[in-house]
Amino acid sequence: MSQEKHVYYFGPDGADGDSGMRELLGGKGANLAEMTNLGIPVPPGFTITTNVCAHFQKNNQYPDMLHGQVEEALARMGKAMNKSFGSTKNPLLVSVRSGARTSMPGMMDTVLNLGLNDQTVEGLIAATGNPRFAYDSYRRFIAMYGDVVMGLKASAKGEEDPFEKLLAAKKKARGVKDDSALDADALRELVAEFKSAIKKTLSKDFPEDPMEQLWGAIGAVFASWGNERAIAYRRMYDIPDEWGTAVNVQSMVFGNSGERSGTGVAFTRNPATGEKHFYGEYLINAQGEDVVAGVRTPEPIATLQKAMPKAYDELTGIYKKLESHYRDMQDVEFTIEDGKLWMLQTRVGKRTGVAAIRIAVEMEGEGLIDKKEAIMRADPEQLNQLLAPVFDSADKDAAVKNGRHLATGLPAGPGAACGRVVFSAPDAVEWKARGERVILVRNETSPEDIKGMRAAEGILTAQGGMTSHAALVARQMGTVCVAGCTALDIDYGKGQLTVGKHTIKEGDWISIDGTTGEVLAGEIKTFPSEVIQVLISKSLDPAKSSTYGLFAKMLDWADEVRRLRVRTNADQPDQCEQAIAFGAEGIGLCRTEHMFFGGDRIEAVRQMILSDDEAGRRTALAKLEPMQRKDFEGIFTVMAGKPVTIRLLDPPLHEFLPHDEEEIATVAKVLGVSSDELKRRNAALKEQNPMLGHRGCRLGMTYPEVYEMQVRAIIEAACAVASRGVKVYPEIMIPLTNHSKEMAAMRALAVRVADAAIAAAGTKLDYLVGTMIELPRACLVADQIAKNAQFFSFGTNDLTQTTFGISRDDCNHFMPHYLAQEIYTVDPFVSIDQEGMGQLLEMARDKGKKTRSDLKIGICGEHGGEPRSVEFCHRLGFDYVSCSPYRIPIARLAAAQAVLRGA
């Protein structure tokens, strides 16, 4: 090893490394070399390779040649900077940083200004003519070095940092409040006090020799690779110990060394809108942290042209060069020292959803990237931002300033909504009917709240997670929703909610931001996004919206590329229309139970459930049948020519049961029994774990007349619509199967009823019978189930629940903890658990296809609109994903990215 090259130099006179040497030089080192290679003025420096770290870990000493190579590189840096390391006239100061392949916690903090001692500080004064600057740099260096290299830290938790303590004492003694008010003398005194604190506590002198300082810092970086936190992190993410970290030693440059100096941050395009103009700000005679700290107000970058035209011109050239090199919008940091521009960092800039789309589409137009790259540049999740209604940001900021921020819950349904608080679904309906905008506030919602949820501008719940009933329905409806806002204490009885000191009564205005989870008192202005104005309310001419134009172009490109079909979960004709506007290619999940809550239906449903014999159930079903048929006719008509998967009744029956005395009395009357008798039946239907109870096709098995009614309604509706010349592709879906015989029985029922209905209609009609695969056992015996199923639709919500043994309604007590501790790196109800549940999906696919090679496979859980899950479905070769209407654009884009990522 000793003959190896351990040190890679970079500077105005060239770089030894390049961006391809990430493994050897670490991410930071490789990037610095790359920038240097581009001819960009980077403060010179060198990188000690990761191999040295590995060598050091193994042998507890450095390779032989290292010292020589470091000294050589230091000399080269000095030459480039016209300074000299350890010089008492014009000393070269350096920073020392760690730099592994990927950034990770636990690694050593940066040490700045290394090279200062009582002699060199004089050199710095001589060179800059600024004693205060010199001593300020010196005392900062000692504090950093004393802390991160020598290990002088607060001795107990909660205790103040020892250097901060001395600083505070000094300010007190001098009668000043701010650090900046301490003069050079005071800072020089502090230097001495810092040193004696180190000596006293550690029984070690602060090293005055710059070379000793440097080797101390280098050794500390390597040692930090072996600290507990770093090791724990590597164990968690399976990062091999052998990787090691590199060490970057770089010349210091100072933006605060006078009026010909300055520092700034800038973006090569506007990160909020994506517009193509240089965007940023800077400060004269300041350090980088001053720009961020906000003590002085920075200047817009454009004014730099006037202040330092030469530096500005150079900066302009550089940002253009960087953007064309990296072919993406860059976020750059720069410092000007005595008129000389130095680039400290460049990285891909973060941006909003709108900006991401605009930048990608425009860069494609500029020939900077091709369509494929443009597609990869947009974050599918960020498309949400183009669809969600938005708060007027000034109005919202003012509200927060005025103490109107109440709490933050889960951002369950993106967008902004405000309205008057109501605490029940019927109230929401009633208030809406008299023209009010309402926010429905509930501890949680249930299927019988649907109408109220539809009436509300937004939904706010105190319980339930990102996939709770409220969240699921809200996203499907595109309604704004903040869920699981546990700080709320809702008192239905008093008709009020309290949160901290605030009490909000029924009828009070609140505003909720479903994109951030914020809940605010009072009204804040909102308006629908342009894309929604074009696609849904059709109140905006598409040609007049550049945002819509970008959105449409991006999705057109995605459609050209993707293989996976995108369907929607919808069960009302108006929802279907929305979904088609968003690009739905069919319905993947039409939940028939949502239809059971409308109008007088719920009474017939209750009558059906609470009858104690088949005859009673059939009487009730006869009332429902024409309504169901009409529902399906509406859907088939809208979905003309597109497949429609309809799931037969699924939820546990008690979800439909009457709850209050009045409802019970009504149903009792219809059934001709007493209220008490009805309450007893009600109680008998109660289940301890309804999720695992009498639901899904278990209803169809025990009450076949229910499924018979539904199949007949579907097929009769299909025949009726088909007779009007509309193409209809009904797909009948059996929920919750777990056994081949169950599927065989259900298919037999469906085919018997369907064929009879078709024969009665005297027409021809193709239909499919398939099943929802949402239980582990169904995956395990998928080969057998496929004998009687023409399609599989994975119900990934329930499959996640049973695979993990976690109820999504009850996981609030531990899921946040699991996510915070990174036990689960992602909420499995948000993104498919590929490692675990993914095995079941693969198994079911393989077994299913073995039995039936043309088996159609899709998913219809909430995951169908989540980009990583969509990509996974693409990789598994599924035919489609199905998601709520507002997530269709996300799924389309994610499906395209999946193709490109796989290629």
Added chain:
Amino acid sequence: MSQEKHVYYFGPDGADGDSGMRELLGGKGANLAEMTNLGIPVPPGFTITTNVCAHFQKNNQYPDMLHGQVEEALARMGKAMNKSFGSTKNPLLVSVRSGARTSMPGMMDTVLNLGLNDQTVEGLIAATGNPRFAYDSYRRFIAMYGDVVMGLKASAKGEEDPFEKLLAAKKKARGVKDDSALDADALRELVAEFKSAIKKTLSKDFPEDPMEQLWGAIGAVFASWGNERAIAYRRMYDIPDEWGTAVNVQSMVFGNSGERSGTGVAFTRNPATGEKHFYGEYLINAQGEDVVAGVRTPEPIATLQKAMPKAYDELTGIYKKLESHYRDMQDVEFTIEDGKLWMLQTRVGKRTGVAAIRIAVEMEGEGLIDKKEAIMRADPEQLNQLLAPVFDSADKDAAVKNGRHLATGLPAGPGAACGRVVFSAPDAVEWKARGERVILVRNETSPEDIKGMRAAEGILTAQGGMTSHAALVARQMGTVCVAGCTALDIDYGKGQLTVGKHTIKEGDWISIDGTTGEVLAGEIKTFPSEVIQVLISKSLDPAKSSTYGLFAKMLDWADEVRRLRVRTNADQPDQCEQAIAFGAEGIGLCRTEHMFFGGDRIEAVRQMILSDDEAGRRTALAKLEPMQRKDFEGIFTVMAGKPVTIRLLDPPLHEFLPHDEEEIATVAKVLGVSSDELKRRNAALKEQNPMLGHRGCRLGMTYPEVYEMQVRAIIEAACAVASRGVKVYPEIMIPLTNHSKEMAAMRALAVRVADAAIAAAGTKLDYLVGTMIELPRACLVADQIAKNAQFFSFGTNDLTQTTFGISRDDCNHFMPHYLAQEIYTVDPFVSIDQEGMGQLLEMARDKGKKTRSDLKIGICGEHGGEPRSVEFCHRLGFDYVSCSPYRIPIARLAAAQAVLRGA
């Protein structure tokens, strides 16, 4: 095919087939041939092969040679019987039966007396001198033939059979009540009326030609192979259509042809006790059905020796021959016609558990079978009968006769118990304390009822299945239990239960039979079984109980053979002692939560749960810790030298919560909060699906202090007991893991606390940390989980629930239907679902062993004591099964049988 042998004859002059020809001759045909080959007098006959059936299905005609072969065999039969088919002097009559490889539903019913017509009936009269007998045989033949061959059936459901209708009319006309009161004339008239009914309804004559009759019956057998019910059955059980059925044609013999004739059934040993004596009964001048019907009282078989010494001697010779040939107790049917003995059937006789053991052990002693066969002869489930307390059968029969039978529930905990009815667990404890015997009657039980359940003689629930809480705990405690007795209407308020017209009040006596599920009013005498008297109450000298001797010998043999270890699920020292008496080799599951309900503990537990910070929880835990430690000391002391697997806290916390005002007030006082505040916290802990909620190691992850307390208590107890020179092998089990990181965190916690406790004790102690595998995801990632788990114990109850998506507490509404429809051929909560869930067990085993080749694997669900599941665990190479104490003998025997079956 036409050159083939289609017809296999059997008779006094030999048999063409043998018992090895089951595929060709069907089960019945092969057995008849086998008996014939043994030289046993079987009425001669022949079998038409299954190949003919296949040929007929395919070609819709018989093979060419069939007719000739049938006629030839008929002639041979006639010769052997000295009769002739179609003869008008002494006609040979035959029976025609189907006979596939295995019996299956839907096949044609038997036709008897075939060969009779208006001429041959006169021959029968001539030969027997008994016109009434002849016409009775004739009219029965026509009715059977008219029904099963010609198809004259009741035209609508619920309508009377047309032949029965005519019979009833005839009896009315003759003014008699019983069939037997009709004389020969009346029967002759009926013959004519039957024939004209056939003619009228079917427009077909009843065939007078015996040969035509025969071919009609043969054709009907083959046709029945193709009927709907038979096809559905074959589809369900994957039986190929090509198998086909054979047809057996056999000479009729008549035990009712005079005083020198008779008929009987007998067992070669006593089927109730197993004692070795010829056991049975017979009737002179009677048909087989008369013995069963109970119109005349049969004679004990021994008296036959006097009545018909020659036949008796022959019968004795035959039964000995049969038993030594089949080497098992036989159940035989015989008929004596005119002093000539004919054997109609022999089959392995059904027997009680006691008898099975006695017969097997004694046959081994007789050299009839070897030990291995003896082991295979006992039905493990039947061992229950040797352990269960028993009702005095005369007393019980009397009670049933007196209308005291109330209802029948599920036989959830075998045995007999009676006592006075109480409706709450505290009442059970109180009544027991004052010396009463009680039956605890509840809609369902919960963990807080444990003390009451322990106090009760028996437990009766209206809800819940075979694996409900009540059933599970009852079996673990060996308590009699009838569960899910849905006919009961319990009114806690009134302190009474009603069932039908009976009302049972608190304090009334009832008796429950947990072996049959019967519930009876009043008291019925019971006594503990001899085995229990020897092993548990130690009130009987083992040498004085032959039953115990048999039991012990059988289990000793089993222990010599089995590989699988058998542990127990127990959590109290007395339970552990019982388990050891039953042969437990360790504890596979010690549920710590059961300990949480004792004494003042529940208050501390509630205080712990309802504290809103860690400090409050730690205060409460400090109270619990010494009690837990003492519990474990007791268990380790009893289990000396045997491994003890202790599961850390598992159930959802709300199971421990206070329910009534008084309890709430008590806990509120301890916590220093208001009852209202406490109710709110109570409500916040409520879960929609507690099975999938905040439980298992999710408690340990969120409240690590709970698990820390438990681990410390376990290890301190182990050190304390070990210091007394007792060997201790604690195995700490983490419940409900589903992720490798979760397991890693839990293992780290356990090891940290355990090692600290061992160090503090200044001793050495080996312990294991492992996990319960009870969620599908845990199986899918078992390789990763095994990195931090030294053992896997499959919690097959919960794994069944999540794999199937079925809550065992809520499946009563559909599981009975699924079992009745044979969707599930066995309740997956009773016997492991090998087809589905079995895949997960295998996967987890393979993955786990891949990571850790010495991984210890067992199961601790209810399945651990179920024979088929035990065999499955053996096949999977698991190390042990763990079951409730009373099922240990069953598991030991099943484990031995698994070895022998696999060999």
